[in-house]
């Protein structure tokens with residue numbers, strides 16, 4: 145199977161997370177985290193968006209995370225290619241390398257500065273989310289200040305991101321902020337790692353109207369594997385299928401994608417330990433008789449279609 149995962153926090157976790165110490169440079173190839181290239185490359189094709197994320201107490205988060213990504217890229221040049229476009233990802237797949245994309249998760253990673261946003265775009269960042277859980281001067285989030293949408297500065301910031309060719313990610317935005325972004329985007333925008341609120345009423349998840357708006361813009365919504373966003377009590381592959389079925393019922397055949405939140409979450413559905421076991425979800429859908437073309441779209445093509453073919 146081919147997999148394009150739209151969101152992981154592996155770069156931050158390599159620097160040291162709450163459950164593991166820092167890993168040596170090069171450890172992106174093989175480690176005991178949720179994501180490594182070795183497991184990804186067992187797939188027929190593997191594309192991964194790595195989020196650059198951290199809290200402001202870390203200082204210049206962008207430079208810190210970007211420089212770790214560069215070091216991993218250098219150490220793993222036989223195994224991965226830094227990509228911005230679909231044609232680059234296709235070339236990487238042909239060469240049996242992982243296609244690595246970058247996103248920035250939260251404008252505070254960039255100090256909410258426009259020059260840093262320009263720098264991020266210049267350095268190859270492809271996607272940009274205006275916030276993480278913490279509210280910032282640009283917007284409220286679905287975890288903090290949830291009734292506050294984009295400020296004037298926030299709207300200007302999103303407009304600049306669009307001008308720079310970045311794909312805007314709404315996964316952590318407040319509900320009013322979501323609709324502000326929807327108005328600003330003429331083309332596709334994405335919720336890289338968000339599930340269905342109708343199935344599990346968590347504010348991190350998308351309402352049906354939000355999902356339809358993303359669909360109508362030609363964007364994607366990626367299934368998040370963090371159990372807190374999937375359901376109550378026992379969370380299994382079946383729980384994931386409930387979210388998938390709901391999005392498909394909303395006409396999401398070309399909208400639904402994968403955004404596992406791997407290495408950014410503590411607990412995964414039973415039987416899933418990381419990137420390798422995402423195939424269990426596909427296999428469960430196969431057993432139910434879902435068409436191969438639909439599954440190829442969900443697990444790979446839909447997210448790929450959002451990217452420009454060339455820069």
Ligand SMILES: [Zn+2]
Nearest residue numbers: 249315316337
């Ligand atoms: Zn996130």
